[in-house]
Amino acid sequence: MREILLPLVEMGAWALPALWLPVAVWTLAALTTEAALRLRPRTHPVVALGVRRAMLWALPVGVLAALALPGLLPAEAAERVAAFTPTPLALPTLTVGGAPEAAGPAATSPVPLAPMLAGLALVAAALVAIVRLGVLARSLWRLRHLAGETTPDAGVQAQADHLARLSGVHRAVRAVTTATPTVPYTYGWRRPVVVVPAELTSEPARLRLVLAHEIAHVARGDFASGVAERAAVALFSWHPLMGALAGRIDLDRERATDAAVLASRPEERRDYADLLLSFSRLSSPSLALGAARGSRSLTSRITTMQSLPLSPARLRRLGRAAQALALTLFLGAVALAGAVAVGPPAQARTLVSPEAATAPASRAVVVPAAPVVAPAPLEEAPADAAPLAPEARVIRGNVTDATTGAPLVGANVVVVDTQIGAATDLDGDFMLNGVDPGDVQIRVTFVGYVPLTVVPQADEELRIGLVPMDRDVRMRQMREAAERRADEARDIDPNSPQAPAVFEVVEAPPALVGGLEALQRSLVYPPGAKADGVEGKVFVQFVINETGGVQDAQALRCPDERLCEAALTAVRAARFTPGRQRGQAVKVRFVLPVDFKLPDSDE
Known part of the structure; x- marks a missing residue:
């Protein structure tokens, strides 16, 4: 049934801003006249x-104006997601203190009602x-x-x-x-x-x-x-x-x-x-x-x-x-x-389905045991880099799941027909620097979600909700993305001037000595945090150097200092076989989610 409804959802997600919103505005104007x-x-x-x-x-x-104004620039160029937005490799989530969850079939996200009804209409x-x-x-x-x-x-x-x-x-x-x-x-x-x-x-x-x-x-x-x-x-x-x-x-x-x-x-x-x-x-x-x-x-x-x-x-x-x-x-x-299809000249515009718009401002987001990614740290521009034009602007925004409201980490956000792009951080936020002050198109893509193209207004903060695709489509996209990243990795020579100081994707990724079980055993729930009933998920980003050691470890998200210190201690003590690119050991960046959970009171 989802395979039948998915085209309706995609049509409805397009029709809501492009057709039904202009129709609603026209209706009010016509009734008044x-x-x-x-x-x-x-x-x-x-x-x-x-x-x-x-x-x-x-x-x-x-x-027709609503359809034409957001598409004045060719959208085909937005499909090119260049290598300037790589995302670090990720390890599966490690759970500390709680009982391991039983494996089960992947949950299917509900079909968004409003886009589906808009598609039927x-x-x-x-x-x-x-x-x-x-x-x-x-x-x-x-x-x-x-x-x-x-x-x-x-x-x-x-x-x-x-x-x-x-x-x-x-x-x-x-x-x-x-x-x-x-x-x-x-x-x-x-x-x-x-x-x-x-x-x-x-x-x-x-x-x-x-x-x-x-x-x-x-x-x-x-x-x-x-x-x-x-x-x-x-x-x-x-x-x-x-x-x-x-x-x-x-x-x-x-x-x-x-x-x-x-x-x-x-x-x-x-x-x-x-x-x-x-x-x-x-x-x-x-x-x-x-x-x-x-x-x-x-x-x-x-x-x-x-x-x-x-x-x-x-x-x-x-x-x-x-x-x-x-x-x-x-x-x-x-x-x-x-x-109205492009959006009001407001400070912030929410581009989401009605389900996401009605989501509460604060919600518990469950991060599944699947690749969790975070953006690479911003590198300083070389000294001889040309300065930004004075009239260049900065575009900020946030990307979430339109059905759950959860932030989408590592979504690709690009300015169409340019080399300007970014990846969303752990909160789903992004920032695009040096954007032309004229009308531009912003293309947002994420594996397993319907891509979206928007035209930001001046000084506008975008709030973008992406509609999930069907599970089979998502899995196929994930396989294709993995194959594409592997192909990109094979093309990089670690000795070339263009090679990064720290790789995000390599031909032979590092391997944890002793496996995840060894790292799991080294993780200790801080007694003080356990006594205080403190729980939370810590995201640790670190670099595996050419000898397999851990360096530059830092907590990207820290719900409690004691939990972060415990996670960092375990990660710093871990040993890896180094990652290799064209047979040469190189530095590789990783992200490790560590979930500290207290057992239920009845366990």
Whole structure:
């Protein structure tokens, strides 16, 4: 089952910041804008149409911005984890004082619920969008076959040509009649077609008003914009607000067209309203621009007509102002929706799954009997090294398991397309020096976890949660990483100038004389610490020199000085066979976790 759910978790971990967060921000913005328009019912339809169109397009464009902004730099280069982030070899954890734990099957980490649900929602949304796009394509196909059901009429065509010239339409508009009882409608963009009922040919005044309405649609390019809006609604049809917004846009489009018709014919408002009422019970083909659709929309349109129409000049000025307002709202909504995927300009941003976000701030972390790694000490830069550019910045952060909140020790953190990188320490912390002040991508990888790429903000401390992979995938990655490190080790000549003073990976690792059992016997639980009930895990880092002796031993994590001194005493007394690189004895760094545990009271 985990093999089935893992792709959903990975999709959901991607979709939460890239899709669902921008959608949530857009929803709040759209609801606020719609509420403002509803509170001002006398807003001119030209303004309402521009605002609602801007909000409708802000969702797909905002999601595209959210997807594009974090990926402006190529992510493939982040897969190169260079040798500048090696991690020391590690010994298994030694337990002192407590009963040894029975070996058992490896526990399987739980599947993160929020990313899994987000992945399921993404799949469902994609299926719904595919179906709705298919319905849209079928409607367009049906419109292409309407020509066979219509009849050209020279008189209707002459009136349509005259009105098109008056409206500034330079495209050829084809005007035809149909014997089918229908609402007058328009379809087509490059070669628009106006279809009117044949019965209107005997009523010149009504025909002129109908043609004026349809030509106004052509002049405004309403068919092309309407189809594009329907495509956007189909992509996001799973969002109920998109359908409601599209319905209001249809009504605003007709109201704006009514205003354009009556701007030059204010004295014909009553005749125009009667004409619309006469078509209220008829229908028009899907996607076509019908002159009158439904009694509910007609009520709103006729109510709008009761106010004095604007002159053509004032209507044009209002249209330009509405376009400026719509553009401002559109850019603001897109910027807001796109910015949330990259993150707010806060001092610290948490990039984790919701499970990790709700984890308590302090928890007991059980370190399994598996390789535990720690970063190598930072070496001083050579004296002749070039100084950092004054504008270079430092990026700090923390990497944890998104499901447990435990720090990930030794995770690789690199700046994409650079040689800047680091490994997380025992607390999961990292620091990147000399980072370019511009926009950069940070790639975080850890064996057994889904990689994550983020774009840090200025002066931001990153908090990153990685989602665990399936156990089989983790094991395969660990084997591949071990093979890759062995290959790297074979390529290093200990006599070359590039060889490190202390190796992290060697061809023949050091071996503990007498095995771990000898070191276990030399570890003594300090009596004072035992009497005081002190427990804890000590991480000892040390270097095995060319003769097999221990040097530079230090406690990386020290819960109690007595425990640390006991661990250091045992490690310093240990003897190893030296590690060898190309047959030559070299210094090798190791880490030894020592877990001091008191037996349970009932044992």
